[in-house]
Amino acid sequence: MIAKTRERTLKLARDTLTIEAAALQNMRDRLEGANADALVHAVELLHACKGRIVVSGIGKSGHIARKIAATFASTGSPAFFVHPAEASHGDLGMVTRDDVFVALSNSGETEELLTIVPIVKRTGAKLIALTGAPESALAKLADAHLDTSVEKEACPLNLAPTSSTTASLAMGDALAVALLDARGFQAEDFLRSHPGGRLGRKLLAHVSEVMRSFEDTPKIQIDASFKAALLEMTAKRMGMVVTIDQNQKVIGILTDGDLRRLLEKNVDLASIALKDAITSAPRTIPPELLAEEAIEMMEKHRINHLVVSDANGILLGALNLHDLFAAKVI
Missing domain, CATH: 3.10.580.10 (CBS-domain)
Known part of the structure; x- marks a missing residue:
């Protein structure tokens, strides 16, 4: 790799990390007033959930939603991912009034989500939305809206979801950590869902x-x-x-x-x-x-x-x- 290309690569890598780190810091700083109330309310809804946590999103938000659902499940809160397009063709039957539906959409205007969210609401399930647009349709429908907006993507073209997906992922982790603490989740509980591999051996072995x-x-x-x-x-x-x-x-x-x-x-x-x-x-x-x-x-x-x-x-x-x-x- 020639020197110029190497320096360009390192600059882009450093810029990406700097931009994404700044996006997370900004999101943290916004957790005051109404935003703080929304986060606390979201955790209260999740803690009161008698059914399961259903996480949904499409595209890159869908990949993040899968990870968030997995994190909830591994920390003691029954959860699963549902694809919004599949949900509108039958999978929505898995959502009940006892569930909490967590929807991810950076724009807050994702058509596939807006098609199913009204039905989710009519079942009696609570809706938590993670969007980068507080005035969006999805945000307004939510029982608790969490602002994951970013100033810009780390992509040099400001197009590819980078900072925005990182923000959504971090907010999902924040919810999961707050929820496991509210549930009194302990290492022994974590072990029950992680019996295999090095982690299981570390926690199990005497x-x-x-x-x-x-x-x-x-x-x-x-x-x-x-x-x-x-x-x-x-x-x-x-x-x-x-x-x-x-x-x-x-x-x-x-x-x-x-x-x-x-x-x-x-x-x-x-x-x-x-x-x-x-x-x-x-x-x-x-x-x-x-x-x-x-x-x-x-x-x-x-x-x-x-x-x-x-x-x-x-x-x-x-x-x-x-x-x-x-x-x-x-």
């Missing part, structure tokens, strides 16, 4: 499922030699060894980091006692906690290892970052 077993955990009696501890650490390849007493109670931990610090101090490793080299009372975690909590603990204390023990401090196993990566919870 420490007991991803930790090293007692047999595979590097461990040694506290009265053993320093050399024996090093051999155990090397054999189990975990970068640390747990010291225990005769009842298998955790006493301390010796890590490869501890070894580096000893070497930096020019300590004679052949003469040092194990009890003088360990870190006493290491970070421990019970096996019943979630792996996500283990990750948070490691990040908080900036450590790579956790000792797994029971309520009495008895060694059960161990966990490090490599185990979490292997279990695909990170």
